[in-house]
Amino acid sequence: MAAEEAAPGTPQGAGAQETLSNLLHEGRRFAPPAALAEAANVRADAYQASRADRLGFWAEQARHLHWDREWDQVLDWSGAPFARWFTGGRLNVAYNCVDRHVESGHGDQVALHFEGEPGDRHSVTYAELQREVCRAANALTELGVHAGDRVAIYLPMIPEAVVALLACARIGAPHSVVFAAFSPGALRSRIDDAQAKVLITADGYHRRGSVVQLKPNADEALQADGGAQSIEHVLVIRRSGQEVPWTEGRDLWWHETTERQSDRHTPEAFDSEHPLFILYTSGTTGKPKGILHTTGGYLTQVSYTHRAVFDLKPDTDVFWCTADIGWVTGHSYIVYGPLANRATSVLYEGTPDTPNQGRFWENVDRYGVSILYTAPTAIRTFMKWGTEIPARYDLSSLRVLGSVGEPINPEAWIWYRENIGRERCPIVDTWWQTETGAIMISPLPGVTETKPGSAMRPLPGISAEVVDSDGNPVPNGAGGLLVLDQPWPSMLRGIWGDEERYRQTYWERFADQGYYFAGDGAKKDEDGDIWLLGRVDDIMLVSGHNISTTEVESALVSHPAVAEAAVVGATDPTTGQRIVAFVILRGGSEEVATLAEELKTHVAKEIGPIAKPRQIQVVAELPKTRSGKIMRRLLRDVAEDRALGDTTTLTDASVMDLIAAKLPHAT
Ligand code: ATP
Ligand code: MG
Numbered sequence: 001m002a003a004e005e006a007a008p009g010t011p012q013g014a015g016a017q018e019t020l021s022n023l024l025h026e027g028r029r030f031a032p033p034a035a036l037a038e039a040a041n042v043r044a045d046a047y048q049a050s051r052a053d054r055l056g057f058w059a060e061q062a063r064h065l066h067w068d069r070e071w072d073q074v075l076d077w078s079g080a081p082f083a084r085w086f087t088g089g090r091l092n093v094a095y096n097c098v099d100r101h102v103e104s105g106h107g108d109q110v111a112l113h114f115e116g117e118p119g120d121r122h123s124v125t126y127a128e129l130q131r132e133v134c135r136a137a138n139a140l141t142e143l144g145v146h147a148g149d150r151v152a153i154y155l156p157m158i159p160e161a162v163v164a165l166l167a168c169a170r171i172g173a174p175h176s177v178v179f180a181a182f183s184p185g186a187l188r189s190r191i192d193d194a195q196a197k198v199l200i201t202a203d204g205y206h207r208r209g210s211v212v213q214l215k216p217n218a219d220e221a222l223q224a225d226g227g228a229q230s231i232e233h234v235l236v237i238r239r240s241g242q243e244v245p246w247t248e249g250r251d252l253w254w255h256e257t258t259e260r261q262s263d264r265h266t267p268e269a270f271d272s273e274h275p276l277f278i279l280y281t282s283g284t285t286g287k288p289k290g291i292l293h294t295t296g297g298y299l300t301q302v303s304y305t306h307r308a309v310f311d312l313k314p315d316t317d318v319f320w321c322t323a324d325i326g327w328v329t330g331h332s333y334i335v336y337g338p339l340a341n342r343a344t345s346v347l348y349e350g351t352p353d354t355p356n357q358g359r360f361w362e363n364v365d366r367y368g369v370s371i372l373y374t375a376p377t378a379i380r381t382f383m384k385w386g387t388e389i390p391a392r393y394d395l396s397s398l399r400v401l402g403s404v405g406e407p408i409n410p411e412a413w414i415w416y417r418e419n420i421g422r423e424r425c426p427i428v429d430t431w432w433q434t435e436t437g438a439i440m441i442s443p444l445p446g447v448t449e450t451k452p453g454s455a456m457r458p459l460p461g462i463s464a465e466v467v468d469s470d471g472n473p474v475p476n477g478a479g480g481l482l483v484l485d486q487p488w489p490s491m492l493r494g495i496w497g498d499e500e501r502y503r504q505t506y507w508e509r510f511a512d513q514g515y516y517f518a519g520d521g522a523k524k525d526e527d528g529d530i531w532l533l534g535r536v537d538d539i540m541l542v543s544g545h546n547i548s549t550t551e552v553e554s555a556l557v558s559h560p561a562v563a564e565a566a567v568v569g570a571t572d573p574t575t576g577q578r579i580v581a582f583v584i585l586r587g588g589s590e591e592v593a594t595l596a597e598e599l600k601t602h603v604a605k606e607i608g609p610i611a612k613p614r615q616i617q618v619v620a621e622l623p624k625t626r627s628g629k630i631m632r633r634l635l636r637d638v639a640e641d642r643a644l645g646d647t648t649t650l651t652d653a654s655v656m657d658l659i660a661a662k663l664p665h666a667t
Contacts, residue, residue, distance in 0.1 A: 019468055019474050019478045019479050019480050019546065020478070020479025020480055020521055020523060020533060020539065020546045020547075020548055021479065021545045021546055021547050021548075021610070022477060022478060022479050022523050022525075023547065023548075023551045023552075023555075023607035023608055023610075023611055024410075024453075024531075024551040024554055024555065024606070024607050025607075026410050026451055026452055026453055026454075028410075028414070028451065028452055029449050029450070029451060030417070030426070030427075030449065030450045030451075030452075031449045032426050032445060032446050032447060032448065032449070032450075033424065033425075033426065036311065036399065036400075036426065036445060036446050037446040037447070038446075039446075040311055040444070040445065040446025040447065041307050041308060041311050041312070041313075041446075042307070042308040042311075042444055042446065042447070042460070043446065043447060044447045046308070046444075046460035047457075047460050049460070050460035050461040054461060054463075054486065055074040055075055056074075057460065057461045058074060058075075058085075058300065058301075058461055058489055059071075059074050061300050061301075061303075061304040061461070061489075062074075062086055062089075062296065062300040062489075064300075064303060064304070064307075065091060065096050065296075065299055065300060065303065065340065066091065066095065066096055066100050067086075067089050067090065067091045067269075067296075068090045068091055068092070068269035069088065069089055069090040069269065070089055071086035071087055071088050071089030071272060071296070072087055072088035072089075073086075073087045073088070074086060075487060077487055080487075080514065081502070081503065081506070081507045081514075081516070082493060082494060083297075083487045083491055083493065084272075084273050085272060085273070085294075085296060085297030085300070085487075085489045086272040086296040086297060086300070086489075087272065087273070088271075088272070089271075089272040089296050090269035090270060090271055090272065091269055091270070091272065091295065091296055091299070092169075092170060092267035092268060092269050092270060093166075093169040093170070093270075093276060093295055093299055093336070094133055094137070094166045094167070094169045094170035094267060095170070095267040096299060096340050097166060097169075097335075097336060097339035097340050098111075098126060098129050098130045098133055098166060098339065099130055099267065101126045101342045102126050102127050102130050106126055106342060107125060107126050107127030107130070108125050108126075108127065109125060109126050109314075109342065109344060110123045110124065110125055110126075110344045111124055111125060111126045111128075111129045111339065111343075111344065111345065112124045112129070112159055112162060112344075112345055112346075112347045113318070113344070113345070113346045113347065113367050114158065114159050114347045114349075115346060115347070115348045115349065115363055115366075115367075116158075116206060116349045116350070117205075117206035117207065117209075117348075117349045117350025117351070117354055118206050124159050126342070129162075129163070129166075130263075131263035132159075132160075132163045132258070132263075133163055133166045133167050133170060133265075134170075134261075134262065134263050134264055134265035135258040135259070135261040135262070135263050135265075136163050136164060136166075136167035136258050136261075137167040137170040137171050137265045138258075138261035138262055138265055139167075139235070139254075139257045139258045139261050140167055140168070140171055140173065140198065141171060142257075142261070143198055143232070143233050143235075143252075143257075144197070144232070145171060145173050145197060145198055146171075146172075146173070147171060147172030147173060147268070147270065147274070148172065148173070148174070148275070149173045149197045149198075150173065150174050150175070150176055150194045150195060150196040150197060150278070151164075151168050151173050151174070151175050151176070151196060151197065151198045151199075151200065152175075152176050152177075152178060152187070152190065152191045152194070152196035152198070152199045152200070152231070153165065153168075153175050153176065153177045153178070153199075153200045153201075154177075154178045154180060154182075154187055154199060154200070154201040154214065154217075154218055155177075155180060155200060155201060155202055155214075155237065155325070156180045156202060156205030156206075156207075156214070156239060156349060157205075157324060157325060157347060157348065157349045157350075158202070158205070158237065158239055158347075158349060159347060160202075160237045160239075160254065161325050162325070162334070162335055162339075162347070164200045165177070165277075165325070165331070165335050166335070166339075168277075169276060169277075170265065170267055171268070172268065172270045172274055174194075174275040174276060174277050174278055175277045175278075176190060176191075176194045176196060176277065176278045176279065176280075176290075177277070177279060177325060177326055177330075177331070178190050178191075178280070178326065179324060179326025179327070179626055179627075180202075180205065180212075180214060180324075180326060181326075181626055181651075182326075182626065183217070183648070184217045184218070184220035184221040185221070185648075186648070186649075187217065187218065187221040187228075188221040188222075188226075188227055188228045190280055190288075190290075191221065191222075191228035191230060191231060192228050192229075192230070193280075193290055193496060193497065194278050194290060194496060195230040196228075196230055196231060197230060197231065197232055197233075198231065198232065198233050198234070198235065199218060199222070199231050199233075199234045199235070200234075200235045200237070200254070201214055201215060201218040201234060201235070201236055201237070202214050202215070202236065202237040202238070202239045202240070203215050203236060203237070203238055203239060203240050203241065203242050203244045204239060204240030204242045204244075205239050205240055205349065206240065206349055206350060207350060207351065207354075208350070208351050208353075208354050209354050209355065211240045211242060212240075213240070213242060213244075215236060215242075215244040215245065216244070216245060218234060219245055219247070222234070231250075232250070233250060233251075233252060234247070234250055234251045234252070235252055235253075235254045235257060236251055236252065236253055236254060237254040237255075238253065238254070238255060270295055271295070272294070272295055272296030272297065273294045273295065273296070273493070274294060274295045275292060275293075275294055275295075275493075276293050276294055276295045276298055276299075277292075277293050277331065278290045278291065278292055278293075278496045279291050279293070279327075279328055279331060279434055281433075281434045281435070282327065282434070282625050282626070282627040282629065282649065283625060283648075283649035284535070284625050284627075284629050284631060284649075285519070285535060285537055285633070286646075288649075289495045289498075289501065289505070290495055290496030290497065290498075291328075291434045291435055291492045291495065291496075292492060292493045292494050292495065292496050293437050293490065293492060293493065294493050296489075297488075297489030297490055297491070298336070298437050298438070298489070298490040299336060299340055300489045300490070301437060301438040301488065301489040301490035302332045302333070302336045302337035302340065302437065302438045302490060303336070303337055303340035303341050304438075304461075305337065305438045305439040305442075305459060306332075306333060306337030306338060306340070306341050306343070307341055308444060308459060308460070309402070309428050309430060309439050309442050309443075309444065309445070309459070310371045310373070310400055310402060310428070310445070311371075311399075311400055311445050311446060312338070312341050312343055312371065314341055314342040314343055314344075316370070317343065317344070317370045317371055317399075318344050318345070318346065318367050318368050318369045318370050318371070318397070319338050319343045319344065319345045319346070319369070319370070319371045319373075320345060320346035320348070320363070320364070320367070320369045320371070320372050320373070321333040321334045321338070321345070321373040321374075321402075322348065322352075322360070322372070322373065322374040322375070322378065323373070323374075323375070323404075324627075327434075327627050328432075328433075328434040328437070329373075329404055329405070332437060332438055332490075333373055334347065337438070346363060346367050346369060348363055352378060352381065352382075353385075357385045357389050358389050358390070358392060358393060360374075360378075360382075361389070361390045361392070361393035361395060362393060364393065364395055364397065364398065365393045365394045365395065365397075368397040369397055369398065370397050370398060370399045370400070371398075371399065371400045371401075371402070372398060372400075372401050372402065372420070373401075373402035373403075373404065374401075374402070374403065374404075375403065375404055375405040375406070375627075375628050376403055376405060376406045376407070376408045376409070376412055377405065377406065377624065377628030377629065377630075378628070379403065379408070379412045379415065379416050380409075380412055380557075380563055380564040380584075382415075382419075382420075383412060383415050383563045383564075383586060384563040384564070384584065384585075384586055384587050385587055386586075386587040387415075387419050390419050390420055391419070395420060395422060396422075398420065398421060398422075398424075398425050399424070399425055400425055400426055400428065400445050401416060401417070401420060401421050401425045401426070401427045401428070402427070402428045402429075402430055403416070403427065403428070403429045403430065404429075404430045404431075404432070404439075405627065405628060405629060406628075406629055406630070407453070407531075407532045407533065407534060407550040407554075408429050408452075408453060409453060409550075409553060409554040409557040409558075410452035410453035410554055410557075410558065411452075411554070411557045411558045412557060413427060413429070413452035413453055414452050417452075426443065426445040426446075426448075426450060427443075427450060427452075428442050428443050428444075428445055428450075429442065429443070429450075429453070429454065429455045429456070430442040430455065431455040431520075431530075431532055433518065434492075435491070435492040435506070435518075436484070436488065436490065436491060436492075437490030437491060437492065438488075438489075438490040439459065440458060440459065440462050440464065440484065440488065441455040441456065441457065441458050441459070441462070441464055441530055441532075442455055442456065442457075442459060443455075443456045443457070444459070451525075451529060453531060453554060454525070454529050454530065454531045455530055455531070455532055456529050456530060457529060457530065458530075461488070461489075462484075462486075462488055463484065463485050463486035464482060464483065464484050464485065464530065465482075465483050465484075465485050465515070466478075466479065466480045466481065466482055466483075466522045466523060466524050466530065467480050467481055467483055467510070467513075467515070468480045468481075469481070471483075471510045471512065471513045471515065474523075474524060475524075476524050476525065476526050476527070476528050477523075477524070477525065477526050478523060478524065479521060479522065479523030479524075479533060479546070479548065480521070480522070480523070481509075481517065481518075481520075481521060481522070481536060482518045482520045482521070482522040482530075482532070483510055483513075483515035483516060483517055483518060484515065484516040484518060485513070485514075485515050485516075491516075505517075519535060519536050519537070520532055520533070520534070520535055520536065521533035521534055521535070521536050521539050521548055521550075523548075532550065533548035533549075533550045533551065534548050534549045534550040534632075535632075537633070538568070538569075538632045538633075539569075540567075540568070540569030540577050540579060541569065541576050541577050542569065542575050542576060542577050542578065542579060542610060542611075543575045543576065543610065544576070545610055547569075547579070547610065547611055549566075549567045549568065549569075549632060551607060551611065552565075552567040552579060552581065552603060552607070552611050552613065553565040553566065553567050553581075555602065555603045555606040555607045555611065556581060556583055556599060556602070556603060556613075558602075558606060559598075559599055559602045560586070561585050561586060561595060561599075562583050562584070562585060562586065562599070563584050563585060563586040563587075564583070564584040564622065565581055565582065565583045565584070566581070566582045566583075566622050566630045566632060566635055567579060567580070567581045567582075567613065567632075568580050568632050568635045568636040568639050569636070570636060570639035570640045571640055572614075578614040578615075579611065579612070579613040579614055579615075580613060580614065580615045580616075580617075580635070580639040581599070581613040581615070581616045581617070582616075582617050582619050582622060582635055582659065583599065583616060583617070583618055583619070584618075584619060584620065584621070584622065585618060595616075595618070596616040596618075599613070599616050600612050600613055600616060615639075617659070619658070619659050620658065621652070621655045621658070621659075622635075622655070622659075623635065623647075623650055623655050623656055623659070624650070624651050625649045625650065625651065626649060626650075626651050628651075631649075631650065633645055634647065634650075634656060635659070638656070638659055638660045644656055
């Protein structure tokens with residue numbers, strides 16, 4: 001994946017050795033709540049049905065959508081590794097996400113409860129959403145955007161962002177969303193790569209109590225010398241009300257352009273394999289890749305998984321996915337999955353600590369959120385802040401809790417269950433990637449007896465394996481590399497403009513078997529349930545043992561003083577690598593001189609002496625990508641006393657100076 005990025009001396013893809021050591025043991029089990037199991041959308045029989053006839057199973061899920069023309073063939077894998085799902089079928093994504101709900105009499109149902117960071121709020125019904133999407137589709141058409149043209153979207157979390165995505169989908173113009181906090185340079189390279197014709201942006205937005213400007217960044221990305229040249233028009237949404245620089249002829253206000261359009265628009269049905277969007281991966285390991293997703297298979301799997309994994313009941317649930325629309329989680333579980341299923345969702349513009357650290361729980365309370373989908377990075381932050389904060393709010397509306405983005409440490413899982421779910425709500429730890437488009441491995445809330453820290457089983461219709469370096473399945477109780485051994489409907493259809501990189505990155509490693517290589521380490525426990533063990537590039541090799549960063553981090557987090565931990569392997573002359581740990585303490589914990597020793601002993605006791613960190617450093621922050629994932633390769637640079645690699649996708653590059661200053665350069 002990012003072998004060229006790897007530090008010299010780092011045992012790449014430790015899978016090259018035999019298997020991963022399986023150190024952590026977790027005996028706690030949680031059965032699904034009886035009432036939920038009783039009324040669950042998906043029951044245990046779905047596993048058998050999908051095993052008996054996998055393609056038939058997906059065809060059945062696809063029938064939940066409206067197709068203008070039914071498909072001829074469910075899967076055409078003759079051009080592997082390029083899949084074609086529901087060949088010959090035709091449908092319109094926006095029609096499926098909006099119009100059909102209005103036509104079935106649900107026009108007055110709220111689609112989005114928008115909560116601005118300053119506290120401004122309004123709700124958008126499906127009927128209103130339909131009119132807005134039609135106007136925006138007409139506006140894009142007037143600007144000369146045709147089916148197949150790319151549209152770049154650089155927006156904060158506002159309802160117009162949802163409208164913009166759906167308008168593109170409606171006219172068959174693939175969108176490329178760029179996270180609003182990315183730099184002009186990142187926006188420029190993504191516009192160039194996709195040769196986008198129109199850019200949709202905003203004047204600015206609200207973040208941490210202040211107004212952040214966005215339009216000047218967009219201008220910088222487009223500047224005459226060296227800027228992206230493919231953009232013909234910039235549509236600017238007014239959100240913050242700031243004065244903005246303006247380029248006559250190129251720039252247009254969104255409200256002026258859309259308001260004069262008709263609120264009617266006839267959707268065209270597109271081929272099932274018509275491109276729906278390009279999205280660049282978050283760049284945890286290296287240079288982002290333009291992941292391409294198409295229409296019919298994608299919508300089938302995002303809507304199925306949203307229905308199955310969250311048990312969504314459209315008439316009664318309120319769903320809140322806290323991701324940003326700039327990530328795949330926002331695409332699949334803020335926009336396409338929930339809207340295809342006629343969900344009522346919360347859309348929140350801001351951060352969890354503005355104006356205070358109870359903002360998330362205030363939102364849950366205000367809107368009666370029943371399903372919450374968030375990330376381990378947020379959960380660990382809440383742990384740091386302390387249990388008294390969520391304790392102040394009424395969270396009784398919650399019934400299902402989700403996690404995505406990184407492995408969730410068992411103690412963070414338990415904290416989430418006790419303090420947010422109040423021991424009532426099942427937790428679904430969902431493993432998937434930008435490339436997979438939708439959830440792949442996850443418990444089902446009405447079926448699965450969950451284990452804290454395990455994503456459990458591939459969903460019905462999905463097939464995954466944990467294999468050794470030769471591609472042979474590892475036995476239960478052992479670790480190895482995660483692969484997907486069967487194509488799935490929402491799989492990526494390639495990397496935009498780079499067929500070779502697609503083959504190399506995902507299909508070369510297990511070319512003989514034809515497996516998709518996910519780049520993550522995993523283990524199967526005694527029952528065959530799957531535990532994600534972190535990225536293959538991060539796996540450590542200590543005295544001949546492959547040790548997962550996740551397991552050592554989980555052992556550290558199980559100590560009451562630790563809220564968050566990041567572990568790396570640094571080159572060592574005698575053991576190959578030595579374990580170096582960076583820890584953040586929980587709220588109220590004192591930094592004590594003896595703590596490091598205590599933590600080392602704790603890890604040795606929890607999972608074994610082999611995994612004992614050689615060095616432990618207490619830090620205030622960890623380097624994270626803008627999507628909140630720990631960037632271990634930078635910590636490895638620090639631990640090995642080497643110049644830092646690429647830091648452009650970091651939230652805050654200054655964090656690295658602080659960490660480097662603290663670590664004694666001893667070996
Ligand atoms: P890049 O591919 O550019 O390095 P990225 O992998 O961080 O960036 P994403 O597609 O957003 O980009 O993230 C997918 C990865 O996130 C997975 O491969 C896995 O490492 C991790 N991940 C996501 N969900 C889970 C989960 N529930 N448990 C464990 N790991 C997870
Ligand atoms: Mg990735």
